[in-house]
Amino acid sequence: MSVADTDPVVFRTRVVAESIRLFSEHGYESTTVDQLAAAAGMSRRTFFRQFGSKEDVIFADHESLLAQVDDRLATDHGDPWLAVCAAAELVFAHFVRDRELAVRRAQVVQEVPALRDRELVTTYRYQGAFEEFLRARLPDESPVHVVAYVAAVTGTHNFLLRQMIRGDAEATPERLRVELERVALALGAARLGEVSTPVADSGRQVTVVTYPAGTAPAEVARRVAEELGEG
Template sequence: MVTTEQASIDASEFRLHVASESLRLFAERGYEATTVDDIAAAAGTSRRTLFRQFGSKEDLIFADHESLLDQVAEHLASAVDDDDPWWVVCEGAETVFAHFADNRDLAARRYAVVSQVANLRDRELVTALRYQRLFEEHLRRTRPDAPPARVVAYAAAVTAVHNYLLRQVSRGDADATAAVLNAELRRLWETLAER
């Protein structure tokens, strides 16, 4: 019998596998030249399953982000009263960074493909805004008296620092590490967080 946790892990692994295979093919053949049938064959699944699970060819590239957004939302929701909500946001960013730092090849392939296709660059910006929105919603819920501009500035700053270092990871910069991210987030937390 498959437990809910096992099913969740399997779904997350499947999304990562599909993202990895689609990015490999896009890097080898080009985004436009790669068909959904090619990706389905490489991922060991059917075209129908891909469309049912992901919706479009564009969605395949960002498939792992859906799982990551869910993980971040769960992390934010599971914070307890004793947790500093401003730092919990930083931990959410660190969760996303860890995924890509552990999968540097995937991050590099995505960067190579996305940087060459305008609509994928736009989609990447929208994805970053979805993380930022999660951070803002968490802070509004847990710190309703915080100035709205501070909430937005903090969430945007955390997202921007994370994205900058993630882009460095994608470019192969070995100095872009979780420790560097943590140090930069700590500076933001010390400077901007309302305590």
């Protein structure tokens, strides 16, 4: 099937899908670059120029996805911690839209050690993009804190992504959002969903605090104690 002359993002996704189909049918080692190029509707030379090796092509859609992540972060002028969560949700949504492709890729990757290693490298690229963004937006933040936060976000995302691929009905974008809010509350946006309003009343202050649904009682208690201490 020729996939030339289409939108670049769609084009890359289709090339990935065709490559995975060939790997599934003929085996990774037995599938040739000529077969991959023919499926993509291009010459061998053009294939190498656009996609590199066989190892590269199976993750080619990540190039477009990483570009979308960079754009999303660059245009988000809100809370930097939450911007990273939103970018992670964007990645998850990509795989939800084409779960069959994600499933077939996972099956191929599990059979080839070199592809498993490459998958790890791809994951680190997302982490690197998140860390670079936070360091630029929060130059005074502890590097250890940034790394820990990004690791928690990507770990949460990757766990639910694996569950989604395995067919877990609860591994949804909505579930991811809730879990990432918890990560942000615990490690990043310390004031996520919180409104603290001092009210004058005979020399006393009243603090009103609200939190996202599902916040652990112990976390709420800790935050309230902090507010009372500050008051």
